[in-house]
Amino acid sequence: MAELTIAFVDLTGSVSVFETLGNxxxxxxxxxxxxxxxxxxxxxxxxxVKMLGDGVLMSFANNSEAVDTMVRIxxxxxxxxxxxxxxxxxxxxxGMARGQVVVVDGDCFGDAVNVASRLSDLAGPEQIMVxxxxxxxxxxxxxxxxxxxxxxxxxxxxxPCEVFRIEWQPEMLSEFLTLPADLQALGPAKDAVFxxxxxxxxxxxEAFNLTDLPMKIGRVPEADFVVSDPRVSRLHASxxxxxxxYVLEDISSYGTWVRFAGxxxxxxxxxxxxxxHSDGEIAMGAPFSDFSAPTVAxxxxxxxxVVGQGANRK
Numbered sequence: 001m002a003e004l005t006i007a008f009v010d011l012t013g014s015v016s017v018f019e020t021l022g023n024x025x026x027x028x029x030x031x032x033x034x035x036x037x038x039x040x041x042x043x044x045x046x047x048x049v050k051m052l053g054d055g056v057l058m059s060f061a062n063n064s065e066a067v068d069t070m071v072r073i074x075x076x077x078x079x080x081x082x083x084x085x086x087x088x089x090x091x092x093x094x095g096m097a098r099g100q101v102v103v104v105d106g107d108c109f110g111d112a113v114n115v116a117s118r119l120s121d122l123a124g125p126e127q128i129m130v131x132x133x134x135x136x137x138x139x140x141x142x143x144x145x146x147x148x149x150x151x152x153x154x155x156x157x158x159x160p161c162e163v164f165r166i167e168w169q170p171e172m173l174s175e176f177l178t179l180p181a182d183l184q185a186l187g188p189a190k191d192a193v194f195x196x197x198x199x200x201x202x203x204x205x206e207a208f209n210l211t212d213l214p215m216k217i218g219r220v221p222e223a224d225f226v227v228s229d230p231r232v233s234r235l236h237a238s239x240x241x242x243x244x245x246y247v248l249e250d251i252s253s254y255g256t257w258v259r260f261a262g263x264x265x266x267x268x269x270x271x272x273x274x275x276x277h278s279d280g281e282i283a284m285g286a287p288f289s290d291f292s293a294p295t296v297a298x299x300x301x302x303x304x305x306v307v308g309q310g311a312n313r314k
Contacts, residue, residue: 029090047059182238256284279299
């Protein structure tokens, strides 16, 4: 058993590429890109554990080299994308975690592998999401810029872990970022105890006290709060309170997307959970890229989580 940093690099946008190029040419394009990712990882001191069709699993003994390599991959690929037609753009979403890993016949097993995989699913295109352990292992004298997304409950783990987004884009303003520092043990947020939740979508508005939770949002009258859009599942999402924090859980057929104010990071949920740690929006049944998606804005204010109208933006 060894302590390693695991990186999952998944490609997004492959559906459009296959539709445009056809299976043979698209497969060659995807393979060429994953091979390039693997070669960049090897140059950065990593080991390619395996190729996963449109993704790559890598391991690194050196945590700093792992982060630097993922940043370099995103930066170099961003330059390449400037020359690619929109329908052929393959972007990367990366998840990283560090921990004890068992290596058997060249394959890797362990909690860090599972968490890195989950984070790659939660990350949006061109994003790198990492655990607090990855940030802590960088030390105080590195120049990696990151932003805390708060504690998140990862499927398969009992305890939530704090998740950070690595800001690799050169144009990101430092005032919106947090540099790595000593991290305190995660615990209930003392200022996260709210008095109730008010949901507002179109002309519907309803308040829920803490004793009303958990509550469910869905399309059918049986839901506690109804969003009557065909893309919304019968019972689409639930909101509960745990340790003084509000948690949104996707229970839908088509997914839920969460975006927090002050950034463009989008957390895609498929039968997963997300801590509502600051103001933002929730898209149900369709991503934010679909301007007609049924969208609810939520805001933390005056001891209450207030969710306001944000639907059908033109």
